[in-house]
Amino acid sequence: MADILHRIGAVSSPESVYAALTEVDGLAAWWTEDTTDVDGVLRFRFPVGGFDMKVLDTRPGELVLWEVVDGPEEWIGTRIRFDLKQHDEWTIVLFRHEGWREPVEFMYHCSTKWASFLLSLKQLLETGKGDPAPRDVRISDWH
């Protein structure tokens, strides 16, 4: 098993970060504009493909945990976890996309792409404007 790990901080409250990770409008403002909630399953769609996430656990201002229930074969069954904590004026996000069966090249891509989207989340929280898909930062030929 292999995990993608990231840490970012935003000058923002844990409540605001939590809202951006749990509310459809918040998620759509940093990850992908095409985000919907269908009977408790979050559906994220991109110009090519997408992911469905079952919300396994949430604790306001502290934790968001999803399980991938549909999407690329490599993602299905993996979990995505956001742990939040306050540090002075910062809210720190410890991010983990865990349970990859193999460190395939797609995992390398997703790791860099997650970093880029977490910077979009930081920017949303600090400036009011993120860079969600379809106007996300292009990192390579795989977009």
Added chain:
Amino acid sequence: MADILHRIGAVSSPESVYAALTEVDGLAAWWTEDTTDVDGVLRFRFPVGGFDMKVLDTRPGELVLWEVVDGPEEWIGTRIRFDLKQHDEWTIVLFRHEGWREPVEFMYHCSTKWASFLLSLKQLLETGKGDPAPRDVRISDWH
């Protein structure tokens, strides 16, 4: 053991990417301006701390492999590997910082920071100007 993985692509030749990963002037233009080569050991210095890398292996246009011989305790003995390959007009960099003993919080930070510096490398190759330290992108309270 745990590894940090990333994949970026730059519209550039493998030779140019290789130069940016092996020449002092190239490294100084995307990672940290304070880069020197002291008897074959690359020394990277930042406003706080730094890293010394022994070059273990290089293959022009294909591979750069370093071992960390001095720096933060968690980094010592880890290896940093850049595999290059051409794909149409792109050069793809598969990056691995491998051999972390534990997935400590500092590893989460370094993973995101590496992504940010690899985007600086991409920008250098495509526009002629990267964002090396000390004017690197701030990602959190840990800088």
